[in-house]
Amino acid sequence: MGYIAIKGGETAIGQAQELLEFLRTHSFTANPLSLDQIQHQLHFLHSRVLSEGGLYHPELASLAIKQSMGDTLEAAFYLRAYRSTRPRLSETPLQGGKNMRLIRRISAAFKDIPGGQMLGPTSDYLQRLFRFELLDESPEQFRKIAKSWLQETPKEALPTTFPKVLESLRQEGLLPSVSECPNRPFDITREPIVFPVTRSAALATMARAETGSILAIAYSNMRGYGDIHPTVAELRVGYLPVQMPHLVTGELIEVGEILMTECEVVAMYDAEPNQNTPTFGLGYGACFGHNEVKAIAMAILDRALQKGMKHSPDHPSEDPEFVLLHIDGIESMGFASHYKLPHYVTFQSDLDRLRSTQNQSR
Amino acid sequence: MIPQNHWVRALTAHSPQTIQSLAERLTLNWKVNFKALPQAGLSLLQMEDGVFHEPYYLGEIPLVSAWIELTNSAQESFEGAAQVMHDSEELAIALAICDAIMTHHLPGWQNIAELIQQGMEKRIWEDQQRGLMLAKTRVNFSLLSQEEDDAGY
Numbered sequence: 001m002g003y004i005a006i007k008g009g010e011t012a013i014g015q016a017q018e019l020l021e022f023l024r025t026h027s028f029t030a031n032p033l034s035l036d037q038i039q040h041q042l043h044f045l046h047s048r049v050l051s052e053g054g055l056y057h058p059e060l061a062s063l064a065i066k067q068s069m070g071d072t073l074e075a076a077f078y079l080r081a082y083r084s085t086r087p088r089l090s091e092t093p094l095q096g097g098k099n100m101r102l103i104r105r106i107s108a109a110f111k112d113i114p115g116g117q118m119l120g121p122t123s124d125y126l127q128r129l130f131r132f133e134l135l136d137e138s139p140e141q142f143r144k145i146a147k148s149w150l151q152e153t154p155k156e157a158l159p160t161t162f163p164k165v166l167e168s169l170r171q172e173g174l175l176p177s178v179s180e181c182p183n184r185p186f187d188i189t190r191e192p193i194v195f196p197v198t199r200s201a202a203l204a205t206m207a208r209a210e211t212g213s214i215l216a217i218a219y220s221n222m223r224g225y226g227d228i229h230p231t232v233a234e235l236r237v238g239y240l241p242v243q244m245p246h247l248v249t250g251e252l253i254e255v256g257e258i259l260m261t262e263c264e265v266v267a268m269y270d271a272e273p274n275q276n277t278p279t280f281g282l283g284y285g286a287c288f289g290h291n292e293v294k295a296i297a298m299a300i301l302d303r304a305l306q307k308g309m310k311h312s313p314d315h316p317s318e319d320p321e322f323v324l325l326h327i328d329g330i331e332s333m334g335f336a337s338h339y340k341l342p343h344y345v346t347f348q349s350d351l352d353r354l355r356s357t358q359n360q361s362r
Numbered sequence: 363m364i365p366q367n368h369w370v371r372a373l374t375a376h377s378p379q380t381i382q383s384l385a386e387r388l389t390l391n392w393k394v395n396f397k398a399l400p401q402a403g404l405s406l407l408q409m410e411d412g413v414f415h416e417p418y419y420l421g422e423i424p425l426v427s428a429w430i431e432l433t434n435s436a437q438e439s440f441e442g443a444a445q446v447m448h449d450s451e452e453l454a455i456a457l458a459i460c461d462a463i464m465t466h467h468l469p470g471w472q473n474i475a476e477l478i479q480q481g482m483e484k485r486i487w488e489d490q491q492r493g494l495m496l497a498k499t500r501v502n503f504s505l506l507s508q509e510e511d512d513a514g515y
């Protein structure tokens with residue numbers, strides 16, 4: 001059974017596109033959304049699109065949200081489509097999360113961590129009650145909030161870079177050793193994923209995964225289809241300075257910064273028969289933008305996949321093929337959306353077969 | 363003097379137009395040649411995972427690069443280069459010109475130094491805002507068994 005091309009419909013397709021624009025603009029009194037408004041007032045939506053698009057381009061992420069009218073899957077698709085038109089100039093030297101200029105840093109493992117815990121901007125402790133005053137927020141009230149925040153500040157600011165919480169556990173010998181000779185990372189944008197995959201391919205795939213998809217599979221592990229039992233050693237949100245070598249001197253130069261979220265989890269320890277000293281399991285999650293749920297889900301799945309790669313997977317969330325082939329938003333959205341397109345011939349074939357079978361059974 | 367590895371960060375605290383117009387003004391009597399064609403595209407961001415210290419690619423970033431040579435009427439040449447997370451080749455060229463002028467202390471370097479200084483002050487202000495975010499939300503959770511609370515934070 002094959003697909004068949006259709007023709008015609010050009011006028012209707014053109015009108016449908018115009019209608020979409022009408023839908024975006026038909027509130028005749030409203031002003032168009034500015035890209036700055038989208039980036040700042042829709043902070044988490046913007047972050048989500050940045051990470052799912054796999055391209056850190058805040059301005060274009062805002063444009064994608066505007067153009068897609070808030071559809072995260074479509075918006076990420078715009079970024080992916082754009083990136084495919086751009087030349088690859090280089091890859092950066094290895095960047096480390098410990099250089100992040102933090103705005104948030106917490107640990108669920110220890111009450112006291114070196115440098116302290118800072119809640120930063122979070123909704124973790126909010127009661128989910130509506131603030132009805134926002135229904136009619138004036139521009140003056142809106143601008144006053146940031147101004148008064150800046151006035152009510154402590155005398156001294158804290159430094160913005162801090163050591164990693166895991167470093168102290170590693171010094172105590174409670175963690176597995178770090179990789180001595182890590183392989184060159186796998187580039188999922190240039191090479192197809194073939195199983196078994198390397199951990200770097202899994203991390204890159206999860207870093208640009210659709211948030212809901214990666215959360216759902218991690219949630220299956222949390223609920224009982226898995227036994228990771230994670231503790232968040234550290235969750236950090238901040239701006240990573242990106243460094244590139246100077247073209248003449250080779251000295252590392254800061255060329256910009258990215259907002260990112262990073263999560264490191266400590267999992268149940270492994271007591272391997274051939275291992276002298278048992279150590280904790282570890283999982284790592286990171287993504288562009290401010291998206292904590294995604295980073296936590298990724299860290300849990302990283303640990304689950306390590307287990308699945310080492311032994312055979314006992315649960316879907318430990319199976320690299322199941323996880324990595326079902327978390328990409330663009331791919332899954334594309335497959336689901338294609339069902340909307342004409343399948344007249346294939347369905348006619350189904351009809352013919354059913355009618356024929358019914359006739360034979362009569 | 364602000365070190366070279368912070369020049370791009372400091373200069374990009376200003377608008378691209380500010381940097382480009384200064385670079386244009388300072389090179390009126392110079393010939394600008396490209397040592398390599400300016401390029402705008404993407405760079406793959408290579409990160410170290412925080413638990414096993416293995417490299418992986420977090421995603422891509424926009425990147426533009428320029429490598430130029432300034433030549434004066436005495437046929438003396440001076441190189442400069444810049445890479446920046448942006449799409450504009452014109453901006454990268456202007457930053458590369460600033461880099462050449464600053465590195466070799468060519469005429470007008472004080473203007474760029476001043477711009478770098480002002481830009482760095484803006485960046486320090488941004489860093490301070492982030493430090494304040496941390497300071498204002500610093501928390502010291504107490505266990506329920508302990509008498510003291512986290513008053514003062």
